[in-house]
Amino acid sequence: MAIPCKIATATARNALSLYSSLSLRPPPLSVASRSVTIMNNRQSHSTSTPDIDAIFKQKRALRSKVKKELKNMDPALRSHEDSAIQNVILEAPWFKTCKRLCAYISCKALREVDTSNILSEVLQNPAKDGDSFTKKKLYVPRVEDKNRNMRMINISRIDDMIANSMNILEPAPVDADGNEREDVMQANDPVDLLLLPGLAFDKSGRRLGRGGGYYDTFLMNYQELAKERKWKQPLLVALSYSVQIMDDGVIPVATTDIPVDALVTPSGHTQVQH
Ligand SMILES: Nc1nc2c(c(=O)[nH]1)N(C=O)[C@@H](CNc1ccc(C(=O)N[C@@H](CCC(=O)O)C(=O)O)cc1)CN2
Ligand SMILES: Nc1ncnc2c1ncn2[C@@H]1O[C@H](COP(=O)(O)OP(=O)(O)OP(=O)(O)O)[C@@H](O)[C@H]1O
DSSP states (O other), rough: OOOOOOOOOOOOOOOOOOOOOOOOOOOOOOOOEEEEEEEETEEEEEEEEEEEHHHHHHHHHHHHHHHHHHTTOOOOOOHHHHHHHHHHHOHHHHHOSSSEEEEEEOOOGGTTTOOOHHHHHHHHHHHEEEEEEEOOOOEEEOOHHHSOOEEEESSSSTEEEEOOOSSOEEEEEOOTTBBBOBBBGOOOOOOEEEEHHHEEEEOOOOEOOSHHHHHHHHHHHHHHHHTTTOOOOOEEEEOGGGGEEOOOOOSSSTTTTTOOSEETTTEEEEEEOO
């Protein structure tokens, strides 16, 4: 059974100096396809349509392979990689300067890259904003139903989270004082950064989730909202243990899959290649 994770205090960080322009988007990714012959009266022609069933099957197979590898990961290596990945983020200029972000609350039982140091840092310490200090605004996921509906809800404390049916900690829609929490889709200001979980990633920005379609649906809606409001699109950054990084071509891609802009791995930060 899954165990909700405790939020740890931020640890000392490596002084990693990372900077690169992160505003570039990856090109559209190729989609696995099959050639379909259409008989049209006496003419026949070939067209390329996504073979959705084949893609789903390949995704399922890759998910179980990666889950096994995560299960077999040495605990000392896991702990080392958890710290290294979080330190990369905590020292990154795009993290330091971000004002509003969405991040996942990591779940140990799902063997996800730990985000507890990052969440503690965001919730405890104001960030330097020019000459003044302001707190970053944090939104975390809340699953509404099994039909791909996930909201990102603003929280300012970690201790009023409750475990959902998947045993992931998430906020109640109202806070302890009975006030409705802000949904990022209703906010007046855009988020600059999204920290994403997942099962497998590659250097071209492909990302394989757990099969719920929650993030792809949320990202599609949020990117549309940002476009409508003429906001800068948020930077999409995925967190990945080394065993989760795949060679190019290994991750099956469907048309609804949204690529990430950057991958943070234990050895640093990889900007998606264009
Ligand atoms: N920490 C965290 N929060 C998150 C997500 C996530 O991936 N990680 N989500 C991202 O979508 C949403 C929840 N989606 C989830 C989808 C599947 C499973 C899960 O336990 N899957 C099992 C397999 C279940 C099955 O196959 O029947 C597993 O992966 O082992 C958990 C959360 C929102 N919150
Ligand atoms: N934007 C979308 N609109 C409609 N259906 C979608 C969308 N995004 C995903 N889906 C559907 O959700 C299901 C799960 O998708 P997929 O296998 O890509 O999940 P995933 O990799 O776990 O994604 P996520 O990280 O978003 O949970 C599929 O049936 C897919 O077609």
